[in-house]
Amino acid sequence: MQDIVLRTEALSKKVSSPEGSLTILDDVRIAVQSGESVALVGPSGAGKTTLLALLAGLDRPSHGHVWLCGEELTALDEDGRARLRGDRVGFVFQSFHLVPSLTALENVMLPLELTGADGAKARATDALTSMGLGERLGHYPNQLSGGEKQRVAISRAFITKPEVLFADEPTGNLDTATGERVASLLFDLNKEFQTTLVLVTHDRELAARCDRIIELASGKVVP
Amino acid sequence: MSGLRFGLKTLLRDSRTGELGVLLAAIVVAVTAMTAVGFFTDRVGGAIRTQASAVLAGDLDLSSTDPIPAEYMRDARARGLDAAELMTFPTMALAADNNSLALIKAVSSGYPLRGEILVSPQMFGEAAPVQGIPAPGEAWAEPGLLARLDVDVGATLVVGSASVVVTQVLDYQPGQGVGGFSQLAAGLLVNIADVQAFDVIKPGSRITYRQIFAGEPGAVDDWRAELRVRVGKSVRIRGLEDAGEQITAAIDRAQRFLTLASLVTVILAAVATAMAARRYALRHLDTIALMKSLGATQGFILVSTLSQLGLVIVVTALLGTFLGYGAQGVLVGLGASLLKVDLPPASWFAGALGLLTAATITVGFALPHLLKLKDTPPMRVLRHDLPPPRLNTGLSYGIAILALLFMIGAIVQDLLMLGLIAGGLIIVGATAVAGGWFLVWILTRFRGAAGVSWRYGLANISRRGSESVVQIVAFALSLMVLLLLTLVRSDLLSEWQRTVPEDAPNYFLINIEPEQWPGISDFFEEKIGTAPDYLPFLRGRVTRIKGEAVDDIQFPNPRAENFAKREGNLTWRSALPETNEIREGEWWAAANQGEIEASLEVGIARDLGIAVGDTLGFNVGGEDVDVRVTSLRFVEWDSMQPNFFVMLSPGLTEELPQTYIASVFIPPEKRRILSDFVREFPGVTLLDLEVILSQVRMIIERASMAVQYVFLFTLLAGITVLLAAIQVTKDERRFESAILHTLGAGRRTIMQGLAVEFTALGTLAGLLAAFGATAVGWVVAEQAFELDYGLNPWIWLVGCLVGALIVGFCGTLATRGAVNEPPVAVLRDG
Structure with missing residues (x-):
């Protein structure tokens, strides 16, 4: 049996609202193996994005525990979780989230520089060139097309060779053809780097390409 | 990438895209205003001091009933100071059949070091300035002495063992106002070289020895400090502050007016900075959340933020000081002919003030908002609708107010003024916020009263509640300054000028x-x-x-x-x-x-x-x-x-x-009656106040003019507040306009809605501003300047009208761009 890289136990998230306490996630227990690709699916409001945020340590649960790459996230403070993400985790977002003040190259260099890794510029240049963006290194995000932005974002996500990649609707803002190309790229890299892939999507076809689908409804995992 | 590099890179990128424009502009305007005010008031203050020196005849005065060592004159000259000596003593002056007690004022060449002597060729004739002093053997006599001796110019007067010929009537000499009314005999100005020949100085003579010095302020201060140690107890040292209570009181008021002008500038600029910094921080929440999701720690974000602030301080201080220096140069050029005085060069103190201003405003008003960036939840990368980290208002405004008080304290160096301003700030702030809420509440009642544009505009104001209040208060502050600058200022200045009326006793x-x-x-x-x-x-x-x-x-x-x-x-x-x-x-x-x-x-x-x-x-x-x-x-x-x-x-x-x-008060055309008076009442001494009076008036006029110039910058600061307040809701308006466009609203309808909203905000702000200006004007007049201030009823009408016009026009114009953007681009950006 392969290693478990991501695991939750009795994970719950509640928020207060004008109508009283609202349960977003309720007693979620999942385990993801290393190198596995998992799709989180479900209707709007099912708690997919909240679960992704808790798995990546972007938010804290109300109850329960999350283990990411062997570390218990709930035991770490915010800086500790940030360091763990910097070292072991990559992200791809629906709206790309490139830093507007940095060029394509600098955006890809950023995770390496944050962790103090060597050869950031050369590695980022190679990554972008292999994505077909060798001519776009010095361009700022507002000078790139949607597909180009997402390819820069994917290069940035994989540049640290993360153990886990979280993707939130990675093709949601792209047209069908571009979305298809970006999805293929994502899965190719997932295979190439043996990265565990956890993605949130409404797209059934995209979900179907994953090894496993976890369906959420009203904050619970549908058995 | 280090936090420092990331911070600076982001800042440079933002300044290129105009993202940083309002924040930088607010601080640069503040620094420009402060340094221009600093350089200019420094120079005007210098000119006013020169005026006071003219009353004293020098910058520093030693007097004693014993001879003052001549080495002081030598040592002062060695320090680059000008020096002159005087001897004053009463003795009898004889002319033909008459005699009278005369106050001999023997002066050395160089006298007066400041100001000028006025003489006329005949009794009570037209006085004109004269260069130099009487030649040995000659004398310039005050009219009272000539009248008592019943002689005129050309007469020979016997003083002790020698005689002098009267060649001019002495109308005014610098320094005659000093020393109160103790010098009762009419004066005779002679050359100090003649004193020995008079042979009237005997042991027990009532003689006053004086030495006067003038030069650069720093050198004079140093010399004064040394003299304090060197001179004996019998020697009295007097400086500009002793140059007659009237002159110092006028200077004091002038400085208060100038200080007030610069303080209002600082306060407004600080408000603009706080608003612009808040917007800047809000717009960077997503980037910070992203950085955190990629592994950036809070320390990284902090270093990045602090390096940005550091660069902002340096850049705005340099740019603002440079502009401030240029601006005061232009001002001096424009005002030179009106001021009728050569202004001394500016000192570098005002330059240091630029750095202090940039640092105080940035740290006090921008830092709290930017510091909160490090608390941005990383979750925001997935959920844009998460609220921004809450600012601890007590802490942040505590820092801001402390920074402001520190700044004000450094400028004013006057605890009463500081207390008044601090109290005023709190009262004006609290009243403005309460008034703003009340007005927004009232307005909500009218939202259904008219067509769609009106409903949209007024609904916006009430829906935005706290933001509308912030805008109203900010608009009100700048309008209040506008009103203070125009109506209240001219009321105050004329009130002040009335303290020395045309028919003041002369x-x-x-x-x-x-x-x-x-x-x-x-x-x-x-x-x-x-x-x-x-x-x-x-x-x-x-x-x-x-x-x-x-x-x-x-x-x-x-x-x-x-x-x-x-x-x-x-x-x-x-x-x-x-x-x-x-x-x-x-x-x-x-x-x-x-x-x-x-x-x-x-x-x-x-x-x-x-x-x-x-x-x-x-x-x-x-x-x-x-x-x-x-x-x-x-x-x-x-x-x-x-x-x-x-x-x-x-x-x-x-x-x-x-x-x-x-x-x-004797009108100028009736001065000749004084000849008759002196002959009829020879024992009565006449003291001519005309020159001192005209000097006090001149100081008031010059200071008034300076204050008007200085307030120009305050006006600029008010405009930045206006811009910052408009910017506050610009992003939201952009998005709303796009939605309205999508729903089928025409550009005209949206623009009308915006016009209604800004005009209503402007009217409310104008109302609040009129209230504030009246209150501030009254407090300042009564407490700081001890003037009686009457309320000006026009202020209410002018306040509301000007508010509606300026805010309505500027606000609509500034947000017009948002309405013109294609809705799809805006909606896609989120």
């Missing part, structure tokens, strides 16, 4: 025997139609304070010691003069015939540690009297009325040896 009559008074009164009644007011005038020396002999008391400062150990001027009065105000105790009952009561000027009472109820002993004309202090008075020194540190109650005081003193 002559003092001194040394009047009580029995002469009816004759003098009749003389003026006949010649100019009004009898002058008179005051009894007693010369007295303090002998005991609270029962303790004066000689045994250690005094806290030279002013107190001078007062206690020198013969001073006293008067008695039944009624409190109009230009005085009781601050403690009570003025005596007119019928009091028992124990003599005294009323002291508050400042001197404080210096001497005297309170109401304490006793003082005086020796008046050889008679010892004890008095009880029953009140302390505030004295309006620049009223140009005879003012006294000590006033006594009538009754027993009337029995003491005394003369009368009177002040009278």
Whole structure:
């Protein structure tokens, strides 16, 4: 049996609202193996994005525990979780989230520089060139097309060779053809780097390409 | 990438895309305003000091009844200072059949070091400035002396063993206003080289030796510090602050006006900075959340933020100071002909002020908002609708207010003013916020009253609740400044100028025997139609304070010691003069015939540690009297009325040896009656106040002009507040306009809605501003400048109209771009 890289136990998230306490996630227990690709699916409001945020340590649960790459996230403070993400985790977002003040190259260099890794510029240049963006290194995000932005974002996500990649609707803002190309790229890299892939999507076809689908409804995992 | 590099890179990128524009502009305007004000007021202040020097004849004055060592003159010159010496003594002057006591003023070449001597070729003729001093053997005589001797220009006067020829009538000499009324004989200005030939200086002669110095302020201060150590107790040192109470009071007011102008600029710029920084921080939440999701720690974000702030401070300080220097250069160029004075060069103090301003405003008002960035939840990368981290308002505004007070304290160096401003800020702020909420609430009642544009516009104001209040308060602040600058300022300035009215007394009559008074009164009644007011005038020396002999008391400062150990001027009065105000105790009952009561000027009472109820002993004309202090008075020194540190109650005081003193306004065309007066009442001394009066007026005029220039910058700061307030909701408006466009609203409807909203905001702000300006104007007039300020009813109408027009026009114009953007681009950006 392969290693478990991501695991939750009795994970719950509640928020207060004008109508009283609202349960977003309720007693979620999942385990993801290393190198596995998992799709989180479900209707709007099912708690997919909240679960992704808790798995990546972007938010804290109300109850329960999350283990990411062997570390218990709930035991770490915010800086500790940030360091763990910097070292072991990559992200791809629906709206790309490139830093507007940095060029394509600098955006890809950023995770390496944050962790103090060597050869950031050369590695980022190679990554972008292999994505077909060798001519776009010095361009700022507002000078790139949607597909180009997402390819820069994917290069940035994989540049640290993360153990886990979280993707939130990675093709949601792209047209069908571009979305298809970006999805293929994502899965190719997932295979190439043996990265565990956890993605949130409404797209059934995209979900179907994953090894496993976890369906959420009203904050619970549908058995 | 280090936090430092990331911070600087983001900042540079933002400044290129205009993202940072409003924030940088607000701070640069603040620094420009402060340094321009600093450079300019520094120079104007210098010019005003020069004016005061003209009254003193120099920047520093030594006087003694013993000869002052000549080496001081030599040493001062070695330090690059100008120096001159004077000797003053009374002696008899003889001319043909007449003789009179004359006050000989012997001066060395170089006198006066500041100001100029005015002479005329005949008695009461047209006075004109003259270069140099009388040649040896010549003299310039005051009209009173010539009248008493019944001679005119050209006469030969015998002084001691020598004689001098009168070549000019001496109308004014710098320094004649110094020393009060102690120099009672009419003056004769001669060359100091003649003194030996006069051969009148004998042991026991009442002679005053003086040395005067002038030069760069720093050098004069150094020299003064050295003299304090070197000179003996018998030598009195006087500087510009001693140059007559009238002049210093006028300068003091001028500085208060200028300071007020620069302070309002700082406050407005700080408000604009806080608003712009808040917007800047809000727009960077997503980037910070992303950085955190990629592994950036809070430390990284902090270093990045602090490096941005550091760069902002340096850049804005340099740019603002550079612009400020240029701006004051232009101002000086524009104002030179009006100011009619060569301004001294600016000192680098104002440059340092630029850095201080940038740092204070940035740290105090931008830092709290930017510091909160590090608390941005990383979850925001997935959920844009998460609220921004909450600012601890107590802490952040605490820092901001501390920073502001620190800044104000450094500029004002006046605790009363600081207290007034701090209190004023709190009251204006709280009232404005409360007023803003109230007005928004009222407005909500009208939202259904008209068409769709009106409903949309008014609904926006009430829906945005707190943001609308922030905007109203910000608009109100800048409008308030506008109103203060126009209506209130001109009211205040004219009120101030009224303190020295056109018909202020221009002559003092001194040394009047009580029995002469009816004759003098009749003389003026006949010649100019009004009898002058008179005051009894007693010369007295303090002998005991609270029962303790004066000689045994250690005094806290030279002013107190001078007062206690020198013969001073006293008067008695039944009624409190109009230009005085009781601050403690009570003025005596007119019928009091028992124990003599005294009323002291508050400042001197404080210096001497005297309170109401304490006793003082005086020796008046050889008679010892004890008095009880029953009140302390505030004295309006620049009223140009005879003012006294000590006033006594009538009754027993009337029995003491005394003369009368009177002040009278003689119109210029009737000055010739003075010849008749001097001949008819030869024992009475005339003191010409015209020159001092015109100097006080000139200082007021120059300072008023400077204040108007200075307020131009305040206006600029007000405009940045206006821009920042419009920017606050710009992003939201952009998004809303896109939605409305999508729903089918025409550009015209949206623009009308915006116009309604901004016009309504402007009107409300104008109302609030009129209230604020009236209140601030009143407090400032009453408390800081001791002026009576009448309320101006126009301010309400002008406030609302100007508010509606300016805010309505600027607001609609500035958000027009948002309406014009294609909705799809806006909606896709989220």
